[in-house]
Amino acid sequence: MEQALHLDFGTELEPRKEIVLFDKPTRGTTVQKFKEMVYSLFKAKLGDQGNLSELVNLILTVADGDKDGQVSLGEAKSAWALLQLNEFLLMVILQDKEHTPKLMGFCGDLYVMESVEYTSLYGISLPWVIELFIPSGFRRSMDQLFTPSWPRKAKIAIGLLEFVEDVFHGPYGNFLMCDTSAKNLGYNDKYDLKMVDMRKIVPETNLKELIKDRHCESDLDCVYGTDCRTSCDQSTMKCTSEVIQPNLAKACQLLKDYLLRGAPSEIREELEKQLYSCIALKVTANQMEMEHSLILNNLKTLLWKKISYTNDS
Secondary structure, three states: OOOOOOOOOOOOOOOOOOOOOOOOOOOOHHHHHHHHHHHHHHHHHHHOOHHHHHHHHHHHHHOOOOOOOOOOHHHHHHHHHOOOOOHHHHHHHHOOOOOOOOOOEOOOOEEOOOOOOOOOOOOOOOOOHHOOOOOOOOOOHHHOOOOHHHHHHHHHHHHHHHHHHHHHHOEEEEEEEEEOOOHHHEEEEOOOOEEEOOOOOOHHHHHHHHHOOOOOOOOHHHHHHHOEEOOEEEOEEEOOOOOOOOOHHHHHHHHHHHHOOOOOOHHHHHHHHHHHHOOOOOOOOOOHHHHHHHHHHHHHHHHHHHHHHOOOO
């Protein structure tokens, strides 16, 4: 840990773009000082939450990799590097939640998550070389063809709705899903949803700082990731900080075709109506939180009632 070496694995899927310098904390830093550093980082990322001290203590427990009751300098340097990554922070916060992959271990700024059997919402994964030569229209048809049975799709969809609940005003603030695409969601052999990639799920406070005051010509310039959009203030030519579409609306947009294809005829009309109401949700709407809870609970209830007594569920 004294000198970080950059290893070139050749086949690495996502090359690390720069050497991470494990320069903090420095030798001689006390545990109390390190806790203050972590607290300040969380305050900047998550906002002034009342229970940040609890999260700091949780991080120190996780950082103690050899479980000897003490955080060594190497462990502290590793923890500090990892805490710069939103996915790692979210994984620690949601470790007791069903749809978050378990953190298996870490070293330096690398970490390992539990394996997820199916690494896309749709039931077929192809090598990227083959993907290059498949027309997008044909790929969409394949996606819809290679999916689990409808009751199993409904169970996976309920898992996504539950994950949206987990990150919506959780214990340490609101997190925003900024890339809600099928490739970031997977499921296990029991058809329980598991998040595969959470790198574009960011704290709301953090996102507001990233996007506010960004120069813009139109709303198209005010996007983070693929899904987190704000508006362009034409009077100042700066992006506003309020995200237009909540997580739930983006999740419903993703689930619309997935759930409606093969849906039982007796619930199809009601399901379609609820999904479109969900997609229409806006952050700026009056009583958005109440609408959010109502729509989410109605959708879960509709799906559960239909699959509760099937073998697939």
